[in-house]
Amino acid sequence: xxxxxxxxxxxxxxxxxxxxxxxxxxxxxxxxxxxxxxxxxxxxxxxxxxxxxxxxxxxxxxxxxxxxxxxxxxxxxxxxxxxxxxxxxxxxxxxxxxxxxxxxxx
Amino acid sequence: xxxxxxxxxxxxxxxxxxxxxxxxxxxxxxxxxxxxxxxxxxxxxxxxxxxxxxxxxxxxxxxxxxxxxxxxxxxxxxxxxxxxxxxxxxxxxxxxxxxxxxxxxxxxxxxxxxxxxxxxxxxxxxxxxxxxxxxxxxxxxxxxxxxxxxxxxxxxxxxxxxxxxxxxxxxxxxxxxxxxxxxxxxxxxxxxxxxxxxxxxxxxxxxxxxxxxxxxxxxxxxxxxxxxxxxxxxxxxxxxxxxxxxxxxxxxxxxxxxxxxxxxxxxxxxxxxxxxxxxxxxxxxxxxxxxxxxxxxxxxxxxxxxxxxxxxxxxxxxxxxxxxxxxxxxxxxxxxxxxxxxxxxxxxxxxxxxxxxxxxxxxxxxxxxxxxxxxxxxxxxxxxxxxx
Numbered sequence: 448x449x450x451x452x453x454x455x456x457x458x459x460x461x462x463x464x465x466x467x468x469x470x471x472x473x474x475x476x477x478x479x480x481x482x483x484x485x486x487x488x489x490x491x492x493x494x495x496x497x498x499x500x501x502x503x504x505x506x507x508x509x510x511x512x513x514x515x516x517x518x519x520x521x522x523x524x525x526x527x528x529x530x531x532x533x534x535x536x537x538x539x540x541x542x543x544x545x546x547x548x549x550x551x552x553x
Numbered sequence: 554x555x556x557x558x559x560x561x562x563x564x565x566x567x568x569x570x571x572x573x574x575x576x577x578x579x580x581x582x583x584x585x586x587x588x589x590x591x592x593x594x595x596x597x598x599x600x601x602x603x604x605x606x607x608x609x610x611x612x613x614x615x616x617x618x619x620x621x622x623x624x625x626x627x628x629x630x631x632x633x634x635x636x637x638x639x640x641x642x643x644x645x646x647x648x649x650x651x652x653x654x655x656x657x658x659x660x661x662x663x664x665x666x667x668x669x670x671x672x673x674x675x676x677x678x679x680x681x682x683x684x685x686x687x688x689x690x691x692x693x694x695x696x697x698x699x700x701x702x703x704x705x706x707x708x709x710x711x712x713x714x715x716x717x718x719x720x721x722x723x724x725x726x727x728x729x730x731x732x733x734x735x736x737x738x739x740x741x742x743x744x745x746x747x748x749x750x751x752x753x754x755x756x757x758x759x760x761x762x763x764x765x766x767x768x769x770x771x772x773x774x775x776x777x778x779x780x781x782x783x784x785x786x787x788x789x790x791x792x793x794x795x796x797x798x799x800x801x802x803x804x805x806x807x808x809x810x811x812x813x814x815x816x817x818x819x820x821x822x823x824x825x826x827x828x829x830x831x832x833x834x835x836x837x838x839x840x841x842x843x844x845x846x847x848x849x850x851x852x853x854x855x856x857x858x859x860x861x862x863x864x865x866x867x868x869x870x871x872x873x874x875x876x877x878x879x880x881x882x883x884x885x886x887x888x889x890x891x892x893x894x895x896x897x898x899x900x901x902x903x904x905x906x907x908x909x910x911x912x913x914x915x916x917x918x919x920x921x922x923x924x925x926x927x928x929x930x931x932x933x934x935x936x937x938x939x940x941x
Contacts, residue, residue, distance in 0.1 A: 466597070468604050470887075476880030477600065477865060485879070486898075488890030489603070492644055513641060520650065536604065 449542040454501070455481045456550050465537035471546060472496040472533035482548030489533040495552040496532040497521040503544040504528060507535060523549030556580065559587035560617055560830060560853070561720045566924040566931060569829060570870070573858035582842040587720065588617070588928070590832060590851035591844075594858035596865035596882070598841065602833060602854055603887035606632055609833035609852060611889060617832050617853060617928035618715040618722055620730050626773040629831075629889055636888065639770065642759045643778075646752045649895040655694055659900060662689045663907035671911055675918060678936040683790040686904050691782035694896070696751035697740060708732045709783040715928050730776075737775040752778075786897055788827035788925075788932035793901060796821050796872060797909075798917040798938055803874045808913045811906065816874055818901050822860075822883025824872050829857035829931045831885060856882035857931065914941035 448464040453475055455461065465474040475483040475496075487493035494517045500507065507530070510518070514534050518525060532546065556579070558572050559565060565572060576583055576594035583592045593599055602609040612632050614624035624630040628640055645651060666685045670676055688702045697705075711729035715722055722730075741757045748754040757771050797804040797817070807813045832853050839846045846852065859882045861869040866878060884891035891897070918937035925934050 466601060468601060470604055473600055473604060473880065473886070477596070479879075483879075486649070487894055488884045488886045490640075490888055490890040490892070492648060492890075492892070493895070511637075513637065 449537045449539055451537065452545045453480045454547040456548055467537055469537050470533045471535040471537065474537065475532065483532060484552040485533060491517055491531060491534055494520045494531065497523060497549050497552060498530055498532045499526055499547040500528045500530050501545040501547050503541050506540045510534065522551045522553050557587060558583060558585045558592055560928040561587060561715060561717045563717055566926055569857060570861055573855060573861060577858060577862055582844040588853060590853050591846050592853045592855055594855045596859040596862040599854045599856065599859040599882060600886065603885065606888055608836055608839060610836050611833055613834040615831050617830050620722060621727065623773055626769040627777045628774060628892060633888060642756060644892065647892050647896055652896055652899055658693050659690055659903045660907065662686055663904045667907040667911040673940060675937060675939045678794045678938050679791050682908065683787045687783050687787040690900055695753055696749060705736065706783055709780045712780060713784050713930055714926050717926050733779060734772060734776050737779060738772055741771060741775060781893055785827060786900060788930055790901060790904060791932045791936050792825050792827050793818065793821045795936060796824065798915055800872050803872060806874060808909050813874060814902055814905060816877060818898060819878055820872060820874060820876050823878040823881035826857060826860065826883035827930050827932045828885065830855050830929055856885060912940055915939060916941060
């Protein structure tokens, strides 16, 4: 299972082994990681699962138009490495990836 | 006696949770003869399925007992990329930031409905509060013409039910669905003639990449929105009232501190969501827990069971206001997670802020509730409450 490191807003780091195919959002919410709200449940409709991709960016598919338009509405600062974690699916390629969670989601 | 799981049985309507526990512990990948499909009951397996729409397809229908000729023409019954484009046309109206304008009308409706109960000693929460509230809110949100509210509500509630004996939709359920389709067709025709700045006007004239939506998509998506707005919202409101009636301590904490209402809503979505079971169809063989499910087989995702899975939620059968159950399956999840989640949360919050102001102390009257016969949803048909 690919291992993902989440850096919570407090600076606390949590490593989680995600089943392949699970979204990074799902990995966070189901393992008690602080800093993700994910109100809409993973349908790319709320911008409350915002994350900053700190590594492996070149192995990610480009964001869809829907994701880009939702990223316009993130609560914390939007940066070039901003993504919605519900749109990032765990795969062997992403083993060792690090994502940082923003200070607020709404 | 061999274990069976029959989602058409009145015993499952009334209390599915002991069945779910046996499923999770002993038969995590179970073939139900009665349902004619596999049942997935563990949280992790349901999440995996929800994240993998390529394998677990919705294109053959998502209701456990599907309505005739509906699959393939609604948001819940199409797969990406068609689904994403269809959802893109409707979604903007349901985003949290676009719902603000509804807050005040919603509060006025809630206040009226609550005030009407002020001197009651006993009432049916569904007939006397939630039905009035949901129908008026939906009519305001979609800009539907007034006059048919009562009939629209009755048909919406009937069309989601199924017959426990034949294990199918009965003639009365199909007739209600046909009525709703005709009603939606009338509204669509009216809006095309006199377009207004509302969801149905926009949707009924929308195109996807220059490819006009086909009539069936416009019609059945509108029909589903009306059904969900009334039946799903009303069903969950009654489950929330049921929890508030039974868990006095939780209710008193919510009344004392309004900030806890949102936590109570989330815990209720986990504890006993009205959206208990939806289905998918496999696009390839899947081996799971020693079984092989075959391409073409239907699979039930038992959200209500995943939400009670002790592998995910400690002490799952305790209603715990402090739980903050992130990642619950009360609205499903993945690309098909409930489009109405933001409007539902907002409606629940406003409705119960006003309701609890007028009636802070109440209890359940009926020991046994009459549960709706439905293989997909779970909510009572009547919920008598007595004011303390």
